[in-house]
Amino acid sequence: MINSNPNKCRIYGIKNCDTMKKAFDWLEANSVEYEFIDYKKAGIAQKHLPEWNQRAGWETLLNTRGMMWKRLSDAERSDVDETKALALMVDYPTLIKRPLLDTGTTLLVGFDPEHYTAELK
Numbered sequence: 001m002i003n004s005n006p007n008k009c010r011i012y013g014i015k016n017c018d019t020m021k022k023a024f025d026w027l028e029a030n031s032v033e034y035e036f037i038d039y040k041k042a043g044i045a046q047k048h049l050p051e052w053n054q055r056a057g058w059e060t061l062l063n064t065r066g067m068m069w070k071r072l073s074d075a076e077r078s079d080v081d082e083t084k085a086l087a088l089m090v091d092y093p094t095l096i097k098r099p100l101l102d103t104g105t106t107l108l109v110g111f112d113p114e115h116y117t118a119e120l121k
Contacts, residue, residue, distance in 0.1 A: 009034040009120070013046070013098035023099045023111040025089040032120050034101075046095040049086050052100065055107040058085040061096055 006033070011034050017027065027034050041043050052061055062085045063069060069077065089095045089117040101108040106119050 010037060010038045010102045012039045012044075012046075012096075012100040012102070013039060014040050016099055019111050020099050023101065026111070026113055027114055030116075030120065036037070040093045045096060047088045047097075049089055049096075052107060053082070053086060055113065056109050058082045058089075060109050061085075061100075062089065063095050063097040066094065067093050067102065069098070072096075 009027070009032060011020075011023060013023075013036075015036075015038055021094070024036075026032075037044065039048070049061075072088070072092075080088070096110050099108075099111055101116070103119055108115055108119060
């Protein structure tokens with residue numbers, strides 16, 4: 001279900017991600033209207049990262065458990081600080097944890113059914 005109201009939830013991520021599919025299923029099962037934005041295809045990571053960083057922190061946003069992180073060179077993975085992490089996420093949007101669900105007031109990073117229930121019900 002897609003929502004054209006900008007005050008409703010926006011979910012950012014990558015369409016073919018298994019965690020994204022779980023989030024979509026939860027949103028649809030709970031009749032939550034949302035707009036999906038594929039941040040890899042839309043090229044919006046650089047635009048939104050400063051705000052997401054302010055709201056959630058780069059440590060929360062950076063996905064160090066995924067395949068993209070493992071593919072980085074040792075030099076890219078070493079001595080990561082805020083500036084380096086944000087630059088890496090701009091260069092490699094798949095390093096951003098997903099989904100990112102923006103309710104308008106809260107930014108939920110990753111999929112946790114309990115957090116979704118607490119925030120959206």
